[in-house]
Amino acid sequence: xxxxxxxxxxxxxxxxxxxxxxxxxxxxxxxxxxxxxxxxxxxxxxxxxxxxxxxxxxxxxxxxxxxxxxxxxxxxxxxxxxxxxxxxxxxxxxxxxxxxxxxxxxxxxxxxxxxxxxxxxxxxxxxxxxxxxxxxxxxxxxxxxxxxxxxxxxxxxxxxxxxxxxxxxxxxxxxxxxxxxxxxxxxxxxxxxxxxxxxxxxxxxxxxxxxxxxxxxxxxxxxxxxxxxxxxxxxxxxxxxxxxxxxxxxxxxxxxxxxxxxxxxxxxxxxxxxxxxxxxxxxxxxxxxxxxxxxxxxxxxxxxxxxxxxxxxxxxxxxxxxxxxxxxxxxxxxxxxxxxxxxxxxxxxxxxxxxxxxxxxxxxxxxx
Amino acid sequence: xxxxxxxxxxxxxxxxxxxxxxxxxxxxxxxxxxxxxxxxxxxxxxxxxxxxxxxxxxxxxxx
Numbered sequence: 457x458x459x460x461x462x463x464x465x466x467x468x469x470x471x472x473x474x475x476x477x478x479x480x481x482x483x484x485x486x487x488x489x490x491x492x493x494x495x496x497x498x499x500x501x502x503x504x505x506x507x508x509x510x511x512x513x514x515x516x517x518x519x520x521x522x523x524x525x526x527x528x529x530x531x532x533x534x535x536x537x538x539x540x541x542x543x544x545x546x547x548x549x550x551x552x553x554x555x556x557x558x559x560x561x562x563x564x565x566x567x568x569x570x571x572x573x574x575x576x577x578x579x580x581x582x583x584x585x586x587x588x589x590x591x592x593x594x595x596x597x598x599x600x601x602x603x604x605x606x607x608x609x610x611x612x613x614x615x616x617x618x619x620x621x622x623x624x625x626x627x628x629x630x631x632x633x634x635x636x637x638x639x640x641x642x643x644x645x646x647x648x649x650x651x652x653x654x655x656x657x658x659x660x661x662x663x664x665x666x667x668x669x670x671x672x673x674x675x676x677x678x679x680x681x682x683x684x685x686x687x688x689x690x691x692x693x694x695x696x697x698x699x700x701x702x703x704x705x706x707x708x709x710x711x712x713x714x715x716x717x718x719x720x721x722x723x724x725x726x727x728x729x730x731x732x733x734x735x736x737x738x739x740x741x742x743x744x745x746x747x748x749x750x751x752x753x754x755x756x757x758x759x760x761x762x763x764x765x766x767x768x769x770x771x772x773x774x775x776x777x778x779x780x781x782x783x784x785x786x787x788x789x790x791x792x793x794x795x796x797x798x799x800x801x802x803x804x805x806x807x808x809x810x811x812x813x814x815x816x817x818x819x820x821x822x823x824x
Numbered sequence: 825x826x827x828x829x830x831x832x833x834x835x836x837x838x839x840x841x842x843x844x845x846x847x848x849x850x851x852x853x854x855x856x857x858x859x860x861x862x863x864x865x866x867x868x869x870x871x872x873x874x875x876x877x878x879x880x881x882x883x884x885x886x887x
Contacts, residue, residue, distance in 0.1 A: 580847070604854045605885040608840065608847055712856050713849070736859030811850060812857035 506631030520617030523802030591615030591806030614773030614805030772802030
């Protein structure tokens with residue numbers, strides 16, 4: 457096997473990293489991506505992981521739950537290692553300050569130096585990017601927007617979590633831990649790769665147009681020139697008092713060619729609605745209605761398997777809101793089982809990235 | 825004045841997609857996520873300065 461996944465639930469960073477090192481002992485490791493519970497001290501986990509694989513590109517982030525082959529977990533570290541038969545080349549860059557408008561350009565300049573071509577000239581069929589970003593920064597839209605402006609290579613990823621404490625999230629690279637930052641990794645896989653973007657919702661006919669928004673705060677003040685919460689409640693035929701109870705079941709989505717890019721409401725304040733990702737004035741959003749995550753994910757994996765022929769590894773960025781819904785429905789075991797046959801690594805995210813920044817979605821990178 | 829937005833969108837898609845339909849779809853999606861529905865703009869559409877400003881930023885990144 458050229459892609460191997462493993463996990464550890466050991467109490468100490470040192471013991472957990474030692475277990476992972478043992479699991480990858482038979483692989484000439486070129487890259488390790490890992491996701492660690494917030495129970496592990498950020499600086500220690502990043503340093504120990506880099507020290508364990510000194511010749512490899514090593515990067516990761518903190519989580520709100522971990523995913524491994526066949527199971528969803530908490531309080532663990534899950535990791536995936538690649539050798540040169542799976543991965544021809546990789547370069548990591550850190551955007552250390554998400555407020556720095558030049559951050560992505562500087563990261564891309566380092567990729568261009570490493571790969572010998574500009575990010576606009578590299579072939580999107582041969583390269584893929586992974587993005588891991590501070591999940592409490594509120595800066596994901598600007599980041600992924602800039603990435604998309606500067607390259608046609610697909611960047612896929614997730615926002616770091618902290619086990620629902622909402623205190624501090626971390627991204628890891630080069631043996632260091634960062635906040636207010638993003639880790640970008642540019643991969644040149646030696647095998648075919650593909651993507652899944654799956655969300656479990658039907659698109660309902662009711663729509664809401666954002667007529668007044670505070671984009672920086674992810675706040676919609678008005679839909680259809682009415683206070684946002686009132687318009688949302690009216691579209692669902694419920695009272696404003698009942699609206700928050702419907703957020704998980706009925707988020708809204710920007711529907712592009714029949715495919716929803718989900719925007720999940722977070723709370724109502726003074727008639728405004730605040731979201732977990734950006735909403736822009738003029739956007740027409742459809743009301744969504746949740747469907748079955750297990751069935752939809754199984755179908756998406758089946759389609760990807762049919763397209764690739766086989767799957768040798770999956771990196772899964774699964775929204776924490778999906779994880780909470782799975783927990784509510786006692787379906788986490790069934791979800792984990794969908795990935796039992798394939799080396800899998802992933803985590804419960806505070807947001808997902810694929811072309812844009814989205815919610816209540818699983819974005820996955822799959823290798824043949 | 826009218827039609828500048830459609831001209832800019834067509835130019836961006838032509839430069840970036842290079843007649844690749846898959847890339848054209850991705851670029852249209854990126855524009856939608858910026859709040860610009862490329863299919864809504866025609867040669868008669870008003871020159872909205874806010875939309876033009878977003879497109880100018882994108883054109884700058886192409887250089």
